[in-house]
Amino acid sequence: MSSSLTRDRNHLKVHRTVLGNGMTVLTVENPTADIVSGRIFIRVGTRYEQAAQAGITHMLMSVLTRGTQQLSSMEIAEQIESVGAGLGTDSATDYSLVNLKTVSNDFSEILNLAADIMRSPSFPESEVELERRLTLQGLRSMQEQPFSIAQRQLRQAMYGDHPYALSALGYEDSIQQLTRTDLETHHQAYFRPDNVVVSIVGRITQEQSIALVEEAFGDWKNPDTARLEPPILPELTPQPQRIITEQDTQQAILILGYLAPPVGSPDYTTLRLINSHLGNGLSSRLFVELREKQGLAYDVSTVFPTRVLPSQFLAYIGTAPMNVAIALAGLRQEVERLCTTSLTDEELQVAKSKYLGQYALGKQTNAQIAQIYGWYETLGTGIHYDEQFQDDFAAVTSEDVQAVANRYFIEPYVSLVGPKEAIGMAE
Amino acid sequence: MTLANLKSRLEQPSFPAEIYTLDNGLTVIFQQTTSPVVAVDVWARAGAIAEPDAWAGIAHFLEHMIFKGTEQLPPGSFDYVIERYGGMTNAATSHDYAHFFINTTATHLPETLPYLAELLLNAAIADEEFDRERDVVLEEIRQAEDDPDWLGFQALSELVFQHHPYGRPILGTPDHLLKLLPEEMRAFHRRHYQPENLTVVIVGDTPRDSTLALVEDLFGSFAPPPPFPDLNIAAEPPIVGIRRSHWQLPRLELARLMLGWIGPGADRLSDAYGLDLLSVVLAGGRSSRLVRELREERHLVQDISSSFSLQRDSSLFTITAWLEPQYLDQVEARIGDCLSELSSTLIPENELNRVKRQLCNDFSFSTETSSQLAGLYGYYSTIAQPEVSVTYPQRIDTLQPEMLQALASQYLSPYHYAAVVLTRAPGNDDI
Known part of the structure; x- marks a missing residue:
């Protein structure tokens, strides 16, 4: 067979840099469109959770955009929306994400905002309660989808006590019991520069990207404690049912x-x-x-x-x-x-x-x-x-x-x- | 505003692609870009509004049957060829159109495009494949019926459009589908897949001359259309009063409130985009009016969204809320108040600027890839003219508070609309 799309490999070069504080920065310059996308990965997800606190990462990531030491939830939203940017958060099984998308000129402003929500979230009590309510409703909505139910019951049977069994949104019990302090503790354990990977692609040079990340995150220090590794988990033995x-x-x-x-x-x-x-x-x-x-x-x-x-x-x-x-x-x-x-x-x-x-x-x-x-x-x-x-x-x-x-x-x-x-x- | 300023604001941006009309009337749109991915998107004015009433569902079912091959191509061989060369293909049907696309590379275009043309021009619609594929469409309907949001949207469309076929379910109904005959579908295909109804869009890094020659060669000759009754599509009269419909569904966890208004057609694009803008003022993001008040501050809804879907004859403006049933009346009343406010008070400048920037950026964020561009051009070619597809940011930019106020009072009345409510059916599991 002749060549296919894959051989092209986009002609794009990816650069990897590690900042002094251990934060990894990946950059790809792609001048095609006036768009810069950023993905900030944090090594925390369902895999790092205990059953009693299932859903804590999802809740943490959701509350992150709802208040910092400087800004209220509405001020954060207005800052993002007034430049027509995208800034959102997400949590997955093995990692969590802060997503950014802007036209090139606005990237620096939104990257600084992302640094603010990651470094200084304030977890306002009322916003935690709102997020709890929305999560509980979200859990109920999943019950409306037959495919979600089938997937969830299968995951539980296959993984048993392993954290991959857990629902990303958690469970009614665990969500009811999570406190603001739990969220703060979870944040402190995993939000540290040596546990973060920033990936930036778009109409921006490697030097500009690194300089912007340095400015937003360069003075962020790791705590004295060692990075928390996820728990060692027992081997899984198939027990088909x-x-x-x-x-x-x-x-x-x-x-x-x-x-x-x-x-x-x-x-x-x-x-x-x-x-x-x-x-x-x-x-x-x-x-x-x-x-x-x-x-x-x-x-x-x-x-x-x-x-x-x-x-x-x-x-x-x-x-x-x-x-x-x-x-x-x-x-x-x-x-x-x-x-x-x-x-x-x-x-x-x-x-x-x-x-x-x-x-x-x-x-x-x-x-x-x-x-x-x-x-x-x-x-x-x-x-x-x-x-x-x-x-x-x-x-x-x-x-x-x-x-x-x-x-x-x-x-x-x-x-x-x-x-x-x-x-x-x-x- | 000075005249010079006005002139620059009204200037049309130049259309970045080339538009050709073949001798037989087929429209070709071509844009060479630097992307190694070449997108081909063929749009046909052969959506659900082209169906005679008795044949509801035939346009979408035909989209499935087109993939089932021709006398030259056995079923599945098209998919196989495209994917064997590392490309992908799919299709979609709506009320105004059906479209078929492939993503491939310049090298493989001459090997793959002939297959797509052969399918579209010479679909066999063989009897035995017809029965088998009907089962697939019936499964698609079953799957959709397990989705409460789909059911609610269907009910709302029917309630808004009581004369125009925009009220018709694109998937059809099992009753109609079971009565359809393969010869009826062959007639529908031969009548509507004619050059004057088709636009072939190609975007990507592929040489212009040879690509255009290939299209001309492959889409040059069509079988003559059979006689086919002309359809008279009724214009939808304005909604008078509040039309209501309440559905009780088993297994529903959150109630739905779905409200709908009729908007302008594609012949009034600036009005249409004004309504698009108003949907973002109402519910586009956390700082929008309804999200902020009803979700963030008063905790009355789990979520609320608003959407404007541009359609050729008349568009659909919707507001949907997911909520606990005890708040249904309160939320509907607040939405009504918000609409009254839009038609009585000018949108403040900073709010307007924020929304304009959101819309214009979203437009550039959604024109990043070859297939997004090809889709954009093909869609506008089908419901209006291809050139207007790139005027969106300029038209959004020229919208002024007074115009938006007038649009709100013309189209978004709090006294004339359609409302669908979904709640949980009382049952044994509710004890």
């Missing part, structure tokens, strides 16, 4: 789950290829076999999140309740087929060019580029992983695929949400 919630929905949601390798492991790359073969795009195996040929679903695919610790590989389908038995058999057959049948050269090649093409297409905007490099740096694989991953991916063989399938696709966990009729068919 069925988890079922009966609900009066139009569609039944069915998910198969297998424990899967973490990012950076050789098996990760191979399973990423399997994910491409089974679930990526309109020519993927599940799409063709279950949707195109059998009309069983509108949405049928796979999910394989990139995680620092053991991940999960999910194959899912939303189907009419009467089709649950045939959909379950079909999903299992397509996944497990890879244990016994090796991919043809053509199938292997398509899985590669498809995913490498989509990988390149996922690096078009400044925000996407800032995300991918900052993310690799934060996860511990380093920025060179962007190229290494693509090279390793291109080198996967069909023997690798079969070996990895046999290692991970043993007996699946099965999660089902749907009406009584559907549940009867999954027995």
Whole structure:
């Protein structure tokens, strides 16, 4: 096959700098559009939480924009919105984020505001209460979505006491009990320069970026205590089971789950290829076999999140309740087929060019580029992983695929949400 | 304001792409950029408003069937070719349009574009594929029906548009879909996928001459359209009074209050953008009026948003709140007060400037990639003219407080609108 999108690799150079206080700064100059995107990663997320305080990172990140020593929640909002910028926060399983997006001239102002909310949040009591209320409502809203319920019950079954089992938003009990002091303590433990990665991409030179970050964060000092490492966690042993919630929905949601390798492991790359073969795009195996040929679903695919610790590989389908038995058999057959049948050269090649093409297409905007490099740096694989991953991916063989399938696709966990009729068919 | 100042404000920005019309009437829009990603986006005036009543849902179902191949291309071969070359493809259908896009590279364009043209011009709509794909569309409807926000929006559209087909569900209904015949879809396809209804947009780093020649070659000849009854699309009369509809849904955790008003069509773009601006004044961000008061200060809603969707004949302006049911009346009344205020009081200058800057920046943030640009040009080519697609920031900039006040009182009446309320159906699990 001739060259594809991936070989282009954007012609962009990424620079990595570590400031005196240990903060890592990644910069990419991309003059194409008058836009600068920043992603500030903090190494804290669900993975760092205890069940009793589940949801604390999400709550911390939400309250962060609701008051600093200098500014009220409304003053922060007005400062952002009056220059038409984006400044938001997010929390994920392995990390948390402060996102910035501005036209080039406004970047310095918004970066300074980001530094203010990260360094001097004031956690106003009334804003903590408002965020608690919004989070509790958010937890209830998730109950309206059958797919969320199916995913959540599967995660709990697969991870047990491991923090990957926890809901990112927490639980009613844990959210009710979190105090302002808990948030402050959590903030002090993880918000420190040696635990932060700043990634900046856009119409801004490397020198300008570094100077702006220096100005906003350069005098930020690490506390005397050592950085808190996440807890060492017990190994996970698969204990496949069925988890079922009966609900009066139009569609039944069915998910198969297998424990899967973490990012950076050789098996990760191979399973990423399997994910491409089974679930990526309109020519993927599940799409063709279950949707195109059998009309069983509108949405049928796979999910394989990139995680620092053991991940999960999910194959899912939303189907009419009467089709649950045939959909379950079909999903299992397509996944497990890879244990016994090796991919043809053509199938292997398509899985590669498809995913490498989509990988390149996922690096078009400044925000996407800032995300991918900052993310690799934060996860511990380093920025060179962007190229290494693509090279390793291109080198996967069909023997690798079969070996990895046999290692991970043993007996699946099965999660089902749907009406009584559907549940009867999954027995 | 001086005359010179006025002139510069009204000056149209130059359209960055080239526009051609082929001999057969097909519109081609081309822009060479430095992006290695080449986006092709083909827009057809063949959305749900082109459907005869009895065929509701056929436009969207046809979008699915187009991917099912032609006499030359077996089902799935198009997707396979695009993805084998590292590209991606998809499509979408709305009331005013259906569109089909691929993202690829300049090198692969000559290998992939012929497949897209073949699908669009010569869709086979084979009988056996028709039945199978109908099951997929029925699953799509089932999935949508499990989403309360989708159900509420559907109900609101029907309540706002009682004559115009904008009130019709794009997905159709199972009843209608089960009665459709493949020959009816073939007639719909041959009638609407004609050059005068199509715009082919190409954006990216691909050489101009060879790319245009390729398009001309691939989209040059169409089968003649079959006879097809002309549709008379009724203009939607203004809403008189408050139209209400209350739905009780099982499993609903938060109530919804969804309000809708009819806005201007694409022939009155500056008015339309004025309403777009008003939606941000009302609920665009934490410092906007409704979010600030109802969520941040009074804790009456979990969230509140407002949106303006530009449509060719008449647009839709909505305000949606997620809230506890006991606050429904209070929140609706406060929204009414806010609207009265917009038509009685001028928007202060600093607030107006803030909102203008938000909108103009959002516009540049959403024109970063080849596919975003191609989508923008194709959309405006379909509902208005391609050139106006880039006038958005200038038109936003010229909006003045007096004009906005007039627009609010003309379009956003607190006494004439449609209101959908969703609450939880009482059931056994409510004990």
